[in-house]
Structures are given as C-alpha cells and as structure tokens.
Amino acid sequence: MxxxxxxxxxxxxxxxxxxxxxxxxxxxxxxxxxxxxxxxxxxxxxxxxxxxxxxxxxxxxxxxxxxxxxxxxxxxxxxxxxxxxxxxxxxxxxxxxxxxxxxxxxxxxxxxxxxxxxxxxxxxxxxxxxxxxxxxxxxxxxxxxxxxxxxxxxxxxxxxxxxxxxxxxxxxxxxxxxxxxxxxxxxxxxxxxxxxxxxxxxxxxxxxxxxxxxxxxxxxxxxxxxxxxxxxxxxxxxxxxxxxxxxxxxxxxGAPRRPLDWQALRDAMMAYADRELAAGTRLSQITRHMIGLFNGYAGARRFRQILSTEATGPEAGPEVIARAFDAVALDEKAA
Incomplete structure (x- = not known):
C-alpha cells in the first residue's frame, strides 16, 4: 500500500x-x-x-x-x-x-x-x-x-x-x-x-x-x-x-516563562545515567555533554573538574553528577 x-x-x-x-x-x-x-x-x-x-x-x-x-x-x-x-x-x-x-x-x-x-x-x-x-x-x-x-x-x-x-x-x-x-x-x-x-x-x-x-x-x-x-x-x-x-x-x-529547575534537571540526568550504566554505557559518555552547563556561575570550574575527572573512572556512578551540581552556587554568578 x-x-x-x-x-x-x-x-x-x-x-x-x-x-x-x-x-x-x-x-x-x-x-x-x-x-x-x-x-x-x-x-x-x-x-x-x-x-x-x-x-x-x-x-x-x-x-x-x-x-x-x-x-x-x-x-x-x-x-x-x-x-x-x-x-x-x-x-x-x-x-x-x-x-x-x-x-x-x-x-x-x-x-x-x-x-x-x-x-x-x-x-x-x-x-x-x-x-x-x-x-x-x-x-x-x-x-x-x-x-x-x-x-x-x-x-x-x-x-x-x-x-x-x-x-x-x-x-x-x-x-x-x-x-x-x-x-x-x-x-x-x-x-x-x-x-x-x-x-x-x-x-x-x-x-x-x-x-x-x-x-x-x-x-x-x-x-x-x-x-x-x-x-x-x-x-x-x-x-x-x-x-x-x-x-x-x-x-x-511563547510558552510561559519558567525558571530552570536545577534539581529536576539533576535528578533527570542521574536517573538517565543509572539506566544507561546498567546497559553498559560509561558515565563519561553522558557527562561530557554537560560540561558547559554552568558557564558563568560561581563553582562552574569545580563542576567541570568533577565531571571531567571523577566521571571517567570505571566505577563512576550517578552520584558524581550530584557532587558536581553541589559544587555550584546557583544564586551567585561568577565574577
């Protein structure tokens, strides 16, 4: 047909x-x-x-x-x-x-x-x-x-x-x-x-x-x-x-303006990483795309360091994403 x-x-x-x-x-x-x-x-x-x-x-x-x-x-x-x-x-x-x-x-x-x-x-x-x-x-x-x-x-x-x-x-x-x-x-x-x-x-x-x-x-x-x-x-x-x-x-x-929900984003990426790791994906394959997320925020450099180093280990899990998010001061822009 x-x-x-x-x-x-x-x-x-x-x-x-x-x-x-x-x-x-x-x-x-x-x-x-x-x-x-x-x-x-x-x-x-x-x-x-x-x-x-x-x-x-x-x-x-x-x-x-x-x-x-x-x-x-x-x-x-x-x-x-x-x-x-x-x-x-x-x-x-x-x-x-x-x-x-x-x-x-x-x-x-x-x-x-x-x-x-x-x-x-x-x-x-x-x-x-x-x-x-x-x-x-x-x-x-x-x-x-x-x-x-x-x-x-x-x-x-x-x-x-x-x-x-x-x-x-x-x-x-x-x-x-x-x-x-x-x-x-x-x-x-x-x-x-x-x-x-x-x-x-x-x-x-x-x-x-x-x-x-x-x-x-x-x-x-x-x-x-x-x-x-x-x-x-x-x-x-x-x-x-x-x-x-x-x-x-x-x-x-034209969608309603909403502030970015950082916690929801963190949780979504951690849940995604958990599923993907179970299927054989390495954490760094996911987190490498997130490196630039906090450009302009205080703590962005530490965020990048955590994702660039800790996420590469063979035992790295979703908790690395949580630690990286915790390093950022969301209410403070970088000088």
Missing part, C-alpha cells in the same frame, strides 16, 4: 540544535531535551552505508522524549539514501535530513557532504528518491558554496533544484566551505558569513521553508533572524552554553 505523504513543512517558526559529528549523540540529545521541549534535535551525520549494513539499534536508537528528532544522513547514492531514509522512518524519526555541508576529510573521501555542492544534480536525484521512499519530511542542510564557487550563482540554482526535487526545507549554513586549506574547525569560523544571501533565498521562495545556521550565539540573534526566515539552527553555542536552550520555549514559542 502506498504511503500517505505528509505536506511540506509549513512556513512557521522553527528552532533546531545543529547536527554535530562526535557531539549530538543520543546522550547529548537527551540532555538537551531536558532544557527545551519545542526545538528540534538532530543526530550526528550517519552514513547511509552504515545504516544499511551496521548495528542499527546502536546507530539509530533514541529515547522517546527526544521527539521531534531528525535523522541526518550522509551519502551520494540515491538508492542507498532512499533505503536508509526508509529505515530511519521505521525507527520513528520525525524527519530525514541530507548533509550537504560537512567539509571534513573523511566526508570528502566518501564523495558527500559539502563537496556535493559541486554536483547539485546528484543531490536533486537523492532528494527525489528519498521523498519517494518515506512519508516524513525530507530536508537538506547545505553551505552557500565551496572553494572558488560564486555563492550568488551557486546557491540560487541549488535552492531551485531542491524545491523542484520536492525537498520540504533547506537549512543554510551561511558560509562557504573550503575543502582544501581549512580544517573543519576553521571552516566553522574563518569563511565570512553572508546572512543577506540567505535572506535573499527566502525572498526568492517566500512559500518554501528556509532556515539559517552559522555564527548565531544568542536568543536575541535567533529572534532577529526569525524576522526574515523560517528557522534558526544553533550549533556550538548550544553545546558550549546549554542554558541557552532553556530560553527557547518561552522566547521563540
């Missing part, structure tokens, strides 16, 4: 934590979800071949509280991507996203990620194949161009192709990627941002969802972008200062 297709993502406000390789694993997503309810969380990029041939429960498993959660795939073979998308939908993901923005060497060696900006016809074919395979939205995350490409020529053509292929949304990292000469870390900061070009893409496609990523560090900045665009995606800032996420529900979605 043919699957009923969902309509394209409505042109409405969205917020997302960006997919980040080696960071946005399921432990990170669970933690972030304790801070916000309304924003999207993304998996790390998972290569389509790994989904087809690897340990799917390990690669794709997630907690129900993570919804809305997006599976980001990497690859360039439309058939493999469509099969991987179908598997992701069966696992319960709310959306499938195709990575056309990562500049790392290991991604380039697989002929996908940002280098696909050079072959938009392949992305077009991949999106069409994925759309045919699933009923959940299929979206794309891209750069404005790579290397010596002219973004003002490349990006409009790329967006036109994505619209024509049936993509439900495009998230644009508003920087070029330099595939040779810059490291992935440098590619996140050195190429200049071009927000006006992203705004121009929205003006070109007023009824198509376009979101922005890159250099967005505060909720004030997020709100400013949302005056012109449909979505804002924050990466390193959300990871390095997670309390930023506690503003999302109120600032961007």
């Amino acid at each position: 043919k699957k009923e297709k969902k309509s394209r993502i409505g042109v409405a406000r969205r917020f997302a934590v960006a997919p980040m390789i080696d960071w946005t694993d399921r432990h990170c997503r669970f933690f972030h979800r304790q801070l916000m309810m309304r924003g999207q969380v993304y998996t790390e990029m998972i290569v389509a071949d790994a989904v087809l041939h690897g340990d799917r429960d390990r690669l794709l498993g997630f907690a129900q509280c993570e919804h809305p959660v997006v599976l980001q795939l990497g690859g360039s073979d439309p058939q493999k991507l469509s099969e991987a998308a179908s598997i992701g939908e069966a696992f319960g993901y709310d959306e499938i996203n195709l990575n056309v923005g990562c500049p790392s060497d290991r991604v380039q060696s697989g002929t996908f990620g940002a280098c696909l900006m050079r072959t938009p016809e392949i992305v077009e074919q991949a999106v069409s194949a994925m759309k045919a395979a699933v009923s959940v939205p299929v979206t794309v995350k891209c750069r404005i161009g790579v290397d010596d490409q002219d973004p003002h020529t490349v990006l409009p053509d790329f967006i036109d192709r994505m619209v024509g292929a049936g993509a439900d949304a495009v998230w644009i990292h508003a920087r070029k990627a330099w595939l040779k000469g810059l490291s992935p870390k440098e590619n996140r900061s050195i190429p200049p941002l071009d927000y006006p070009l992203v705004y121009a893409m929205k003006e070109r496609h007023p009824d198509f969802f376009i979101g922005i990523n890159g250099g967005i560090l505060t909720m004030d900045a997020a709100e400013a972008h949302l005056e012109k665009l449909d979505g804002v995606m924050i990466g390193r800032a959300a990871y390095q200062t997670p309390t930023l996420l506690a503003e999302v529900d109120h600032r961007l979605f």
Whole structure:
C-alpha cells in the first residue's frame, strides 16, 4: 500500500540544535531535551552505508522524549539514501535530513557532504528518491558554496533544484566551505558569513521553508533572524552554553516563562545515567555533554573538574553528577 505523504513543512517558526559529528549523540540529545521541549534535535551525520549494513539499534536508537528528532544522513547514492531514509522512518524519526555541508576529510573521501555542492544534480536525484521512499519530511542542510564557487550563482540554482526535487526545507549554513586549506574547525569560523544571501533565498521562495545556521550565539540573534526566515539552527553555542536552550520555549514559542529547575534537571540526568550504566554505557559518555552547563556561575570550574575527572573512572556512578551540581552556587554568578 502506498504511503500517505505528509505536506511540506509549513512556513512557521522553527528552532533546531545543529547536527554535530562526535557531539549530538543520543546522550547529548537527551540532555538537551531536558532544557527545551519545542526545538528540534538532530543526530550526528550517519552514513547511509552504515545504516544499511551496521548495528542499527546502536546507530539509530533514541529515547522517546527526544521527539521531534531528525535523522541526518550522509551519502551520494540515491538508492542507498532512499533505503536508509526508509529505515530511519521505521525507527520513528520525525524527519530525514541530507548533509550537504560537512567539509571534513573523511566526508570528502566518501564523495558527500559539502563537496556535493559541486554536483547539485546528484543531490536533486537523492532528494527525489528519498521523498519517494518515506512519508516524513525530507530536508537538506547545505553551505552557500565551496572553494572558488560564486555563492550568488551557486546557491540560487541549488535552492531551485531542491524545491523542484520536492525537498520540504533547506537549512543554510551561511558560509562557504573550503575543502582544501581549512580544517573543519576553521571552516566553522574563518569563511565570512553572508546572512543577506540567505535572506535573499527566502525572498526568492517566500512559500518554501528556509532556515539559517552559522555564527548565531544568542536568543536575541535567533529572534532577529526569525524576522526574515523560517528557522534558526544553533550549533556550538548550544553545546558550549546549554542554558541557552532553556530560553527557547518561552522566547521563540511563547510558552510561559519558567525558571530552570536545577534539581529536576539533576535528578533527570542521574536517573538517565543509572539506566544507561546498567546497559553498559560509561558515565563519561553522558557527562561530557554537560560540561558547559554552568558557564558563568560561581563553582562552574569545580563542576567541570568533577565531571571531567571523577566521571571517567570505571566505577563512576550517578552520584558524581550530584557532587558536581553541589559544587555550584546557583544564586551567585561568577565574577
């Protein structure tokens, strides 16, 4: 029986934590979800071949509280991507996203990620194949161009192709990627941002969802972008200062303002750690995502020290999280 297709993502406000390789694993997503309810969380990029041939429960498993959660795939073979998308939908993901923005060497060696900006016809074919395979939205995350490409020529053509292929949304990292000469870390900061070009893409496609990523560090900045665009995606800032996420529900979605319940957060993470440790997870795999939680508070350094040292021991348990929280003076900001 043919699957009923969902309509394209409505042109409405969205917020997302960006997919980040080696960071946005399921432990990170669970933690972030304790801070916000309304924003999207993304998996790390998972290569389509790994989904087809690897340990799917390990690669794709997630907690129900993570919804809305997006599976980001990497690859360039439309058939493999469509099969991987179908598997992701069966696992319960709310959306499938195709990575056309990562500049790392290991991604380039697989002929996908940002280098696909050079072959938009392949992305077009991949999106069409994925759309045919699933009923959940299929979206794309891209750069404005790579290397010596002219973004003002490349990006409009790329967006036109994505619209024509049936993509439900495009998230644009508003920087070029330099595939040779810059490291992935440098590619996140050195190429200049071009927000006006992203705004121009929205003006070109007023009824198509376009979101922005890159250099967005505060909720004030997020709100400013949302005056012109449909979505804002924050990466390193959300990871390095997670309390930023506690503003999302109120600032961007109109939920009642509530102070962050630190005790409830501590208890939720301790209970999660207890369950995960019983399943063989190491405590440090969970607590490494919490390191930046108290940036700006008195005791933050001690909090980081406890999580960075005590959580690494083979016998470390949830009580380490309690000790780390106890080290912070919640009513006192750092000087």
